[in-house]
Amino acid sequence: MLKVGRLADYGILILHHLGRMRPARLAMESIAEITHVPLPTVRKVMKFLVDAELVISKRGPNGGYQLARPPAQVSLAEAIAAVEGPLALTECSSADGQCELHDQCDLAGRWPGVNAIVLRVLERTSLADLDRFGRHEPHVPPPLRDLMAPIR
Amino acid sequence: MLKVGRLADYGILILHHLGRMRPARLAMESIAEITHVPLPTVRKVMKFLVDAELVISKRGPNGGYQLARPPAQVSLAEAIAAVEGPLALTECSSADGQCELHDQCDLAGRWPGVNAIVLRVLERTSLADLDRFGRHEPHVPPPLRDLMAPIR
DNA sequence: GCATTCAATACTACATCGGTATACAATTCT
DNA sequence: AGAATTGTATACCGATGTAGTATTGAATGC
Numbered sequence: 001m002l003k004v005g006r007l008a009d010y011g012i013l014i015l016h017h018l019g020r021m022r023p024a025r026l027a028m029e030s031i032a033e034i035t036h037v038p039l040p041t042v043r044k045v046m047k048f049l050v051d052a053e054l055v056i057s058k059r060g061p062n063g064g065y066q067l068a069r070p071p072a073q074v075s076l077a078e079a080i081a082a083v084e085g086p087l088a089l090t091e092c093s094s095a096d097g098q099c100e101l102h103d104q105c106d107l108a109g110r111w112p113g114v115n116a117i118v119l120r121v122l123e124r125t126s127l128a129d130l131d132r133f134g135r136h137e138p139h140v141p142p143p144l145r146d147l148m149a150p151i152r
Numbered sequence: 153m154l155k156v157g158r159l160a161d162y163g164i165l166i167l168h169h170l171g172r173m174r175p176a177r178l179a180m181e182s183i184a185e186i187t188h189v190p191l192p193t194v195r196k197v198m199k200f201l202v203d204a205e206l207v208i209s210k211r212g213p214n215g216g217y218q219l220a221r222p223p224a225q226v227s228l229a230e231a232i233a234a235v236e237g238p239l240a241l242t243e244c245s246s247a248d249g250q251c252e253l254h255d256q257c258d259l260a261g262r263w264p265g266v267n268a269i270v271l272r273v274l275e276r277t278s279l280a281d282l283d284r285f286g287r288h289e290p291h292v293p294p295p296l297r298d299l300m301a302p303i304r
Numbered sequence: 305g306c307a308t309t310c311a312a313t314a315c316t317a318c319a320t321c322g323g324t325a326t327a328c329a330a331t332t333c334t
Numbered sequence: 335a336g337a338a339t340t341g342t343a344t345a346c347c348g349a350t351g352t353a354g355t356a357t358t359g360a361a362t363g364c
Contacts, residue, residue: 006353009242013257027309036257040355047311059310060362076266090161105165105187114228114282117273125266158322179340192324199342212331213339 008083010037011045012127015079018055019071019127025064045083052082070128077122087122089115160235162189163197164279167231170207171223171279177216197235204234222280229274239274241267 013035018026028046032039046065049055054074055065067074081087090111165187170178180198184191198217201207206226207217219226233239242263 004241005351006242029309038354041353043310044354050311057310058362059308059360061308061364063309063362065310089156090158114274114277117277118270121269121273122266125269130266157320181340190323193322195342196323202341209341210331211329211339211341213333215331215340217341 004080005084007041007045007048008080010035010041011049011083012076012079012130013037014042014045015049015054015067015074016071016127016130018065018067019074022067022071025058025062025066027064031065048083052078054078054082072126072128074127075123076125076127077119079127080122087115087119089118156232157236159193159197159200160232162187162193163201163235164228164231164282165189166194166197167201167206167219167226168223168279168282170217170219171226174219174223177210177214177218179216183217200235204230206230206234224278224280226279227275228277228279229271231279232274239267239271241270 014031014037017031017034026034028042029039031037031046032042035042037045046055046057049065050057054068056068057063057065077087166183166189169183169186178186180194181191183189183198184194187194189197198207198209201217202209206220208220209215209217229239
């Protein structure tokens with residue numbers, strides 16, 4: 001499955017919206033309505049995004065949230081990490097091994113390499129890039145095109 | 153976290169071992185001892201690997217498991233998928249949307265693109281490639297080097 | 305000072321995952 | 335044929351983590 005949690009998915013969805021609105025602010029309730037994500041859940045996600053300084057919040061009347069940087073400067077890696085913590089394919093990937101097999105495992109120390117590549121892909125894809133992936137046009141990347149060149 | 157489950161991790165560890173042994177057979181109990189993965193858990197993993205036809209099993213005395221193909225021809229993507237099912241970053245990624253937001257979500261149809269890239273990285277890395285990642289030398293890929301070229 | 309809006313904390317239900325136990329079927333060797 | 339060896343199948347349990355909810359508090363601006 002190799003999956004990204006739903007909260008992180010929501011996070012990206014929300015960030016993407018804020019990107020299109022920028023620099024306007026958007027209240028939490030509006031965000032919930034627009035994205036169809038339940039309000040209390042939005043609250044939880046927003047906290048992560050604020051803590052990670054991906055969005056700026058303002059309280060009081062006409063308050064709300066605002067994307068901290070241009071969409072092109074926010075990577076999916078950051079967005080996911082903001083919600084779910086450091087990205088790591090396995091426990092081995094994140095160096096400080098919690099894995100009790102670590103010593104006998106002859107794969108230890110190899111995962112980080114694989115991890116680095118996947119990470120880099122996510123780091124190289126920004127919120128703005130998402131727009132260039134056409135709706136329902138599955139397999140066409142953007143600034144990753146050069147990265148793909150030797151493959152396709 | 154973007155994580156790969158522990159069972160899949162074990163699967164890769166085991167496949168890797170079988171690769172080094174090939175074409176010799178290895179009994180389940182030996183596998184458990186060598187990898188330090190609990191026997192009942194090995195049982196579970198082996199079933200997946202057999203079903204996916206990544207390993208060949210033989211019963212009776214002197215039976216055991218054998219890697220079905222040369223290690224260079226077994227990708228991490230296959231190995232992970234064998235244990236955990238189809239790889240998808242989000243529910244959106246796998247086309248047949250279970251996501252009830254799908255219709256209103258303006259990100260639907262964009263995930264598959266991202267997904268495809270990550271997938272391709274995993275498809276391009278084989279069991280044999282793992283050996284070329286030096287122990288505790290975090291960031292050095294192998295046949296993916298050309299893929300990295302435009303990045304580093 | 306009052307309405308509006310975000311912040312923080314704690315809690316619950318549920319699913320998934322890792323791990324275990326047990327009974328069964330197939331093959332080989334003698 | 336029969337015993338020993340080895341994989342197969344099913345069902346179960348418990349811990350963990352995730353998504354979602356509720357409630358109360360604090361800041362801002364008019």
